[in-house]
Amino acid sequence: MIQGVPASPTIPAMRLDHVLTSLHRPALCLLLVVGCAASAAPKQETAMQPSSANADSRALVERYRTDRGALQSFYDLPHSATRLERLAAYDRVWSAELDAVDYDALDTAGRIDWHLLRTEIAYGAAERGRLERQLGGAEALLPFADAIHTLEETRWLIEAVDAEAAAEQLTAIAEAAEEVKSRVKLRPAPDDEGDDAQDEDEAAEDSDEDDDAAEEPDDEEPPIYVDPVEARRVAGWVSSMRRSLGTWYTHYEEFLPGFDWWCGEPYAEARKNLDALAKHLREKIAQQKGEEDDPLIGDPIGREGLLEDLAHEWLAYTPEELIAVGEREFAWCEARLLEASNELGHGDDWKAALAAVKALHVAPGEQDALVARQAREAIAWLRSNDLVTIPPLCEETWRVQMIGEATQRTLPFAAYGGQKMLVAFPTSGMDHEAKLMALRGNNEHFTRCVTPHELIPGHHLQGFMAQRYATHRSLFRTPFLVEGWALYWEMVEWDLGWPRGPEDRIGMLFWRMHRAARILVSLKFHLGQMEPQEMIDFLVDRVGHEVSGATSEVRRYIGGGYSPLYQCGYMIGGLQLRALAEEVVDSGRMTRKEFHDAVLRENSIPVEMVRAALLGQELAKDAGPSWKPELGTR
Numbered sequence: 001m002i003q004g005v006p007a008s009p010t011i012p013a014m015r016l017d018h019v020l021t022s023l024h025r026p027a028l029c030l031l032l033v034v035g036c037a038a039s040a041a042p043k044q045e046t047a048m049q050p051s052s053a054n055a056d057s058r059a060l061v062e063r064y065r066t067d068r069g070a071l072q073s074f075y076d077l078p079h080s081a082t083r084l085e086r087l088a089a090y091d092r093v094w095s096a097e098l099d100a101v102d103y104d105a106l107d108t109a110g111r112i113d114w115h116l117l118r119t120e121i122a123y124g125a126a127e128r129g130r131l132e133r134q135l136g137g138a139e140a141l142l143p144f145a146d147a148i149h150t151l152e153e154t155r156w157l158i159e160a161v162d163a164e165a166a167a168e169q170l171t172a173i174a175e176a177a178e179e180v181k182s183r184v185k186l187r188p189a190p191d192d193e194g195d196d197a198q199d200e201d202e203a204a205e206d207s208d209e210d211d212d213a214a215e216e217p218d219d220e221e222p223p224i225y226v227d228p229v230e231a232r233r234v235a236g237w238v239s240s241m242r243r244s245l246g247t248w249y250t251h252y253e254e255f256l257p258g259f260d261w262w263c264g265e266p267y268a269e270a271r272k273n274l275d276a277l278a279k280h281l282r283e284k285i286a287q288q289k290g291e292e293d294d295p296l297i298g299d300p301i302g303r304e305g306l307l308e309d310l311a312h313e314w315l316a317y318t319p320e321e322l323i324a325v326g327e328r329e330f331a332w333c334e335a336r337l338l339e340a341s342n343e344l345g346h347g348d349d350w351k352a353a354l355a356a357v358k359a360l361h362v363a364p365g366e367q368d369a370l371v372a373r374q375a376r377e378a379i380a381w382l383r384s385n386d387l388v389t390i391p392p393l394c395e396e397t398w399r400v401q402m403i404g405e406a407t408q409r410t411l412p413f414a415a416y417g418g419q420k421m422l423v424a425f426p427t428s429g430m431d432h433e434a435k436l437m438a439l440r441g442n443n444e445h446f447t448r449c450v451t452p453h454e455l456i457p458g459h460h461l462q463g464f465m466a467q468r469y470a471t472h473r474s475l476f477r478t479p480f481l482v483e484g485w486a487l488y489w490e491m492v493e494w495d496l497g498w499p500r501g502p503e504d505r506i507g508m509l510f511w512r513m514h515r516a517a518r519i520l521v522s523l524k525f526h527l528g529q530m531e532p533q534e535m536i537d538f539l540v541d542r543v544g545h546e547v548s549g550a551t552s553e554v555r556r557y558i559g560g561g562y563s564p565l566y567q568c569g570y571m572i573g574g575l576q577l578r579a580l581a582e583e584v585v586d587s588g589r590m591t592r593k594e595f596h597d598a599v600l601r602e603n604s605i606p607v608e609m610v611r612a613a614l615l616g617q618e619l620a621k622d623a624g625p626s627w628k629p630e631l632g633t634r
Helices: 016-022 057-074 081-100 108-137 145-156 163-183 196-207 228-253 259-285 302-312 319-343 350-358 367-384 392-396 432-441 444-454 459-466 471-476 479-496 502-526 532-543 547-558 566-584 592-601 607-615
Strands: 184-186 224-226 399-402 414-416 420-423
Touching: 057 081, 057 108, 057 471, 081 108, 081 145, 108 302, 108 471, 108 607, 145 163, 145 228, 163 184, 163 228, 163 259, 184 228, 184 259, 224 228, 228 259, 302 319, 302 502, 319 350, 319 502, 319 566, 350 444, 350 502, 367 399, 367 420, 367 444, 392 459, 414 444, 414 459, 432 547, 444 459, 444 479, 444 502, 459 479, 459 592, 479 502, 479 566, 479 607, 502 532, 502 547, 502 566, 532 547, 566 592, 566 607, 592 607
Parallel strands: 184 224, 399 420
Antiparallel strands: 414 420
């Protein structure tokens, strides 16, 4: 159980010590990695302990990743105290093992792995802490959580199930979910605070269509007030718990005689009430109905959360310093955009120049051929300038795949995945205005920047090499290298003449401004300084996005599918790599091609650690993020 989250008096909770003392069967013992109970007794399970101090660091990282994966797969209730406590115990033992390593005996690569593993363990603790605090704050909304987790965790142990007792638990779950639904209300805005009774009545009318307007009895439970952010978050948790309950029920339904007789109806009621609660939170409180005009709701993590994430990414900058970098880069892009606009005869009206470039798109049905042609041109250009090694198999094994209308709600331009570039363009089901916006947003000159970003020398080449060099480091994958690498190449292309004229430069500047804007809007959102609609307005007014594209972008930024710092990773990571190139190439240590090849062989780790590898630094055991070059286009 999470500290500060007591179990419901009518619904028992399963404790970690019960799970661990019960897991004695041979098939399950294999899953118990080091540190079941506490770090004070790590020698009880020697078969799966980390390697000794003299072992290869690669094997150490691979064992940590594999064993942690086994635990995460087995303890697959994402919000249960058992899972959180088990992973915490596992990480405590690994922290002790890392401290016991003969650090002085490690070479540079070994020290890099050691530091990255230590950072990963520390960040795991920070993430669990965030989740525990969120769960603790939502205790009143989840009185049934412990019961659901208990049923499923007991099933893991292959213990006999008492169908009659289980029916009682299911009934309690159904009743608890129904009660929460009847009490949960939209929290009144601060400006509306005043008479408590009036506030409660108004919130009830806004959020629950089934409420009775009559005065509630004195013994009625008080409302549970939530805001849309928490409602959306908890709705996801309730749906996850409902699926877990379904897994438990399906296991016994047709297998155990008499089980369905006792549990069929109580389970159906519990499932119905949990689904109704999740729907009520999601649709009535958060107003998330899966429609195009749903309000955009994110979950900002605040400044302290951003600082934790920055430490995990080995960045020595504060959020405010990164915002300043974004503002400087944005100003640089605006100045270059005005230059290109004047070249095209539009004077300082860069929006008119941008509109003219957006109109230069291929006809419907021809975008895939355009992308393929541009990809081959980029490969030839790279070879002619001798900029990076392109393995023949890498060049052979990419393709293009068009994406549908639904996917374009969050990916309105392009993406890379599994040896293919995913390409957005109008589809037959779109309405007329949506088709026109998709055409403009994926014009020839925007696409000429995007194609090498996604394929070669960008993500396709990067992914190809990451699957073949230092593969154990995939555990430490960071957007500041993944996206930073592709953005860095946009800078190289700009400097070495990839754009053919002002139209191409406007296309490249649009994306570069977009990446600077991503720093500004994403960090300000998480700092509580910018609302989603303000983010959309900024992308439309200051960058030149179509409204649909800007909305899709913001929906993705705040939707929870990416880390809070992911959007910063493009520009900041690219500028870090540019600073490193200046340090390594300009000094004569490496040629440009040698530098690019060397970066790819380090896999997708923080850029400060790539620097340590390329310079052969002897990292101290107490080292932390400290590399802080002045970031900016020069």
